[in-house]
Amino acid sequence: MSVIQERGYSKYIKHPPAGSATPLANGDTIDSGIATVIDSNIGTMQTESCRQLVFSLGPGIVTALDYTNGSPFAGIADLAPTDAGHAPSQSVVGAIPWDRRTARRFGPFYAVADRDPGTGGPCMRKVVMEMNVTMDVACTHSDFYFLLTTAESARDIADGNVLSFAHQSLGAGVSGQKFITPASTNQTGAGDALTVTPTIDASLYTPTFSRLDTTNGNAESLVFPYWVWFGYLFQSGSNYVDSFCAFETR
Amino acid sequence: MLCPVPQTPPSTRLARLVVNNPVSAQHGREWAGGLAHLIGYCTTPVTEQTIIDSASSASPTFYVAYTKRPGINLLRIGVEARAGAATASRGRLAVTAQTSLGVAATTSWLFGRHDMDGTGTLSATSTVLADRPVITCYLDISALTNGTVYDLKFVWTDTAGSKGLLSFCVHEQPLGSSDPIASSDEPGIDINWTRARQGLYDGTSTTPRGLQRVLGQLAVARAQCPRQGLQLSTIEDTTYAWHVTAINATPTTAVPFGTGSTPKFRVRARGLYGTASTNPYLLRLRYQTSTTNHPVFRVAVTPVGGAVTNYDFTLASSSGVWVAKTTDNASANMVVSLPTTGTNQECWVQFYAVAATSSTPTAWVSQIALTELET
Numbered sequence: 001m002s003v004i005q006e007r008g009y010s011k012y013i014k015h016p017p018a019g020s021a022t023p024l025a026n027g028d029t030i031d032s033g034i035a036t037v038i039d040s041n042i043g044t045m046q047t048e049s050c051r052q053l054v055f056s057l058g059p060g061i062v063t064a065l066d067y068t069n070g071s072p073f074a075g076i077a078d079l080a081p082t083d084a085g086h087a088p089s090q091s092v093v094g095a096i097p098w099d100r101r102t103a104r105r106f107g108p109f110y111a112v113a114d115r116d117p118g119t120g121g122p123c124m125r126k127v128v129m130e131m132n133v134t135m136d137v138a139c140t141h142s143d144f145y146f147l148l149t150t151a152e153s154a155r156d157i158a159d160g161n162v163l164s165f166a167h168q169s170l171g172a173g174v175s176g177q178k179f180i181t182p183a184s185t186n187q188t189g190a191g192d193a194l195t196v197t198p199t200i201d202a203s204l205y206t207p208t209f210s211r212l213d214t215t216n217g218n219a220e221s222l223v224f225p226y227w228v229w230f231g232y233l234f235q236s237g238s239n240y241v242d243s244f245c246a247f248e249t250r
Numbered sequence: 251m252l253c254p255v256p257q258t259p260p261s262t263r264l265a266r267l268v269v270n271n272p273v274s275a276q277h278g279r280e281w282a283g284g285l286a287h288l289i290g291y292c293t294t295p296v297t298e299q300t301i302i303d304s305a306s307s308a309s310p311t312f313y314v315a316y317t318k319r320p321g322i323n324l325l326r327i328g329v330e331a332r333a334g335a336a337t338a339s340r341g342r343l344a345v346t347a348q349t350s351l352g353v354a355a356t357t358s359w360l361f362g363r364h365d366m367d368g369t370g371t372l373s374a375t376s377t378v379l380a381d382r383p384v385i386t387c388y389l390d391i392s393a394l395t396n397g398t399v400y401d402l403k404f405v406w407t408d409t410a411g412s413k414g415l416l417s418f419c420v421h422e423q424p425l426g427s428s429d430p431i432a433s434s435d436e437p438g439i440d441i442n443w444t445r446a447r448q449g450l451y452d453g454t455s456t457t458p459r460g461l462q463r464v465l466g467q468l469a470v471a472r473a474q475c476p477r478q479g480l481q482l483s484t485i486e487d488t489t490y491a492w493h494v495t496a497i498n499a500t501p502t503t504a505v506p507f508g509t510g511s512t513p514k515f516r517v518r519a520r521g522l523y524g525t526a527s528t529n530p531y532l533l534r535l536r537y538q539t540s541t542t543n544h545p546v547f548r549v550a551v552t553p554v555g556g557a558v559t560n561y562d563f564t565l566a567s568s569s570g571v572w573v574a575k576t577t578d579n580a581s582a583n584m585v586v587s588l589p590t591t592g593t594n595q596e597c598w599v600q601f602y603a604v605a606a607t608s609s610t611p612t613a614w615v616s617q618i619a620l621t622e623l624e625t
Contacts, residue, residue, distance in 0.1 A: 210323060210423055
């Protein structure tokens with residue numbers, strides 16, 4: 001786990017609400033006991049501030065693309081031919097065209113950085129990803145791709161903008177509901193996460209608007225935007241992508 | 251904000267706190283920075299949705315629930331239009347905010363952009379291109395009331411062969427890294443209070459400064475940062491909305507999803523109070539019923555490695571009118587608790603409709619929103 005803030009307690013300690021009569025009178029110093037509770041509570045909230053990034057239905061039934069007889073890249077006009085040089089079952093980001101038949105994109109999300117325990121520098125949170133699919137037993141092969149990237153466009157994905165990537169495959173004869181995660185094709189236990197290492201690249205921070213004020217000047221915030229992509233390819237049969245989920249975790 | 255908003259949380263060492271010694275100004279600055287990071291930088295992705303391919307109405311309407319919180323000035327709204335068979339599909343999009351009673355709220359678009367006010371024409375990317383640009387605009391919501399739930403209404407009007415929206419998102423924009431202009435509802439702690447030799451005094455309920463302010467902002471951060479929004483929206487009409495007509499039919503699979511499997515959604519519960527605590531959420535539905543009978547809506551929650559808990563809510567009838575409700579037929583809040591007992595605090599959420607009798611009406615649901623209800 002990343003270092004955020006030292007906690008004196010393992011949970012949030014309830015305190016009197018603001019506006020109630022507190023035990024401190026004006027002029028009293030705040031002692032270390034109260035300070036420890038406040039410190040610990042802020043640390044607990046930071047630890048538990050993981051956000052749900054994606055909570056979405058999927059596209060439903062997905063058109064099968066038989067990559068043994070025709071590339072999924074066929075008919076896509078704006079991808080370089082070299083992108084089609086990979087068999088779809090290969091574990092590379094260029095294996096699918098990431099178009100609307102084979103992928104869904106979410107974001108951009110503004111990364112919330114924690115601190116890396118080794119360097120103390122900013123460290124991107126791990127992201128759990130899961131695809132919920134319903135397989136047709138007639139499907140002879142299927143591939144699933146998980147991608148965190150700074151690329152908004154499918155054309156840019158293979159250009160070194162990948163933060164983290166994982167690939168899973170299913171063979172013939174699989175049917176019913178499956179929970180696909182970066183490390184499993186039926187993850188019924190805790191979800192596994194994609195990890196971005198080693199740190200967020202400070203040069204990729206970009207300003208974004210926070211407030212427009214034509215009199216006093218605008219306010220901006222520096223953010224690290226990234227995209228969450230889910231890719232899928234079914235060789236045959238009537239298969240469904242039912243839902244997508246992604247969230248930050250510890 | 252009253253304090254610079256850091257991109258990374260400050261790292262505090264408890265060892266510097268010595269019993270019986272007063273706290274130094276440095277601690278106050280770290281509290282201010284930590285709270286500013288939580289409140290101003292850990293902003294919430296309100297919703298991220300892709301629309302199922304079979305729900306490809308040319309001119310759809312969607313609703314997204316959003317609860318305004320202090321300090322947030324802008325929402326970033328992104329959409330990807332769905333191209334039809336035409337080579338240059340396009341249409342118009344109008345996004346507005348309204349209360350649950352349909353009363354319009356005052357908002358404006360940053361820089362006066364017309365992309366999402368219903369007057370500009372937006373193109374839908376061709377199906378033969380992998381490049382899929384997102385159309386993004388910033389909605390100024392500073393005039394909305396804090397704590398009120400609003401519906402962001404998306405209306406797409408086709409003008410040339412488009413098929414509605416492929417996906418859309420709504421995100422809160424973080425507060426300015428350094429902003430000298432404080433709004434009237436500014437959250438956080440004024441960092442000037444924490445200067446050395448300056449007393450951090452108690453404050454009162456009417457003048458909530460000093461320690462009162464610190465405690466108050468701790469409560470704000472606990473309740474709202476992040477305020478998770480787990481929500482699904484589909485086209486609000488009786489052709490494409492999820493609908494239920496049979497016993498134990500599931501609204502997300504019956505029509506038009508049709509997979510035979512009920513989608514599961516994996517989420518992580520926020521465990522503020524240890525592993526025995528739960529993470530409460532308030533359910534909000536937009537729905538319509540065909541008769542005066544009452545449908546039952548179920549939220550099934552299964553902690554990873556644990557057993558399912560069903561939350562059943564008998565809905566008030568709407569008799570042919572779309573309504574937005576957070577309360578059931580008995581006017582009680584529809585509260586769902588996510589357990590923190592699952593492995594890694596994870597659980598699955600599923601949605602069902604339950605028809606107890608044959609007189610249960612046909613019901614259509616266009617929005618399912620679970621919003622965190624930490625009090």
